[in-house]
Amino acid sequence: MPDRELPEHLRQRLSAALESGAPLVSPLPAQAEYAIAATEVPEPNVRLRSFAAVALAAAVVLALVGLQQPRDWIVRSVDNITHSAGVPEPTPTPSPTSQAGTVVHESPEATASPAAKESPRPTPSPEHEQPQASPTAEPSGDDGDGDGDDHSPAPSPSPDK
């Protein structure tokens, strides 16, 4: 394909046609549409805002649901405690044998007190002299029943007798 050139007068006519038909009024870059679009439509902000809204909504939902679980757990725990506490209610007063049994297991010193009543030997005398022996029996009663406070005075009179 031969490469041809246009005669000079045709080139001038071509340039005149293009330049007069489309006079060059070049707007400044700041006035160009891309610059206006860049300042008017901050897409990342819109996305960020919508993401923040979704995240906030999710946080609220999670907070509500998350609070529900501990509440249930607390309610369940309280129920269990009340239930477990309600189980011994039908037998609120434990038998003296069980109490004595506990005393026998955990404080052998307390056993000496009945023996002291039966035997005239002076071995229990120190216990009689020590009123602190009764407090030693109290914790043993607490560990046994859980309600040792009600029955704690029971062993203490026994050494006194």
Add this chain to the structure above:
Amino acid sequence: MSAAFRPGDRDDFDRLYRENYARLLRTLYAITGDASAAEDCVQEAFVRAWRAWPRFRPDAAPEGWLHQIAVNTAISHRRRARLRTVGEILRRIGRPVAGRDPAEAATQAEIVNAISSLPPRVAADFVLRYHHGYNNREIARLEGVSERTVGARLAQARDELARRLGPEWRGEVPTSSGQGVLIPREQTGVTDA
């Protein structure tokens, strides 16, 4: 040769805009045949380019990349305008032709109409070569096509213009070896103002 452009940089894009606006406006005017449409297309092309600017690969020439976007924008505009052609012709009937000298204006309008009737890429190559002063190699590099393609397009343009405007538009074979290699007008410092 202009300094390197940094993708996504606003100052560099502004520089790209200043350096290429005139060339793109005239090229798109030749494609669309309508000055205001050409301005709209150039602005739209720069908006598209601005959106893609962060993803621009610096190894390519930004002028060529921008040229492709602009020509594609003008092609889209022509497709849309074709649908409005009938209504536009009816609207323009009876309207006086604007211009200083009616005969000259008619001639210029004929030239623009003839060029804008060419296929868009053919019209763009014709204007780049004979108005902006690029040679075939530069046009080929700008558009990412072969020089042979550019030569074929220019021949097609000359033949079509010769048929519509007169045989002299077929051009002449350069006699000396120095002819045919032109310096782009933008590089000579000639301004359109």
